[in-house]
Amino acid sequence: MELTDAGPCAAEPVTEYESEQLDAAWLTLVGEAQQQGAVPIAPEADSLARGLFALGWAMCARFGTAPPALAGVPVPATEVSYWLSKLSEGFGGGAPVVGQRVSYHGSLTECHGEYWVVSVEQSTDDLSGGSSWCRYGLASWEEGGYTLPKISRVRRASLTPLPEFRRVHRF
Template structure:
């Protein structure tokens, strides 16, 4: 009976990743992210590899430790489309995060949703101050930096009324005022 463990106690115990697990995961990650036949030609940047490596190692170790990496798939590489999709998802997540925090260009960070802005774009009849009601990001597959466009509105009571849409960042001056609640 002394060797019997309660399930809750078993879940609390564990062991950190071993050097062998980290080494195996590192090898597998490099194998997934290099061009076949050219180990020096990376398909993704070193920045991305650094970002995903801890999660990849964790997933690798969890798969090994739970027995989910059985012999059925030994010698069968993961197809390139699956790898590309995973990194595209990561890029999309990162781009959205950068957009939300305005870090892609800290010197020229755009306004946030429900921030007051002054519009001074090509529609001169619409010049004035408005609230940002939407931000649209359009991806650039080369630079991975999104192009942002803004929708602006006025408030009539508590109802946002669209005024100008698809506004470029250069046509806006963010003001230090945010809408707290409708």
């Protein structure tokens, strides 16, 4: 009996089983970088990075392009951090976001230094003709999590965003 080519297969989305595998692989990959400090990825870039990872994972799994010799060998955390930070650069340049590291250089000179944004407060002032304003809450990072906010109601001009991010559980 001879096998014949049935022609091209119809495209299929990532299956539930593939999704479970790639979720575990993603957590392993990003978890390594998290253990070595902050994950340098902007929240806006996170879903893009995960989506690209899912595509690559499915392609590799379906077409068998991963050599067996590399099975179980982790990707260096430094390489993961490097590429995630490069991806985040495309989303940078704007206002700091919750979970981003910033340098504070405002009027409280005794507080100058690096902090993490833990809250963003935005509003429109109806009394001044509808002008809008934004203030930031900053905290330090200590082993195991953020401290209580150190500085509150910080103006944007007093901050320099840095290309480093952490996942934040809001206060």
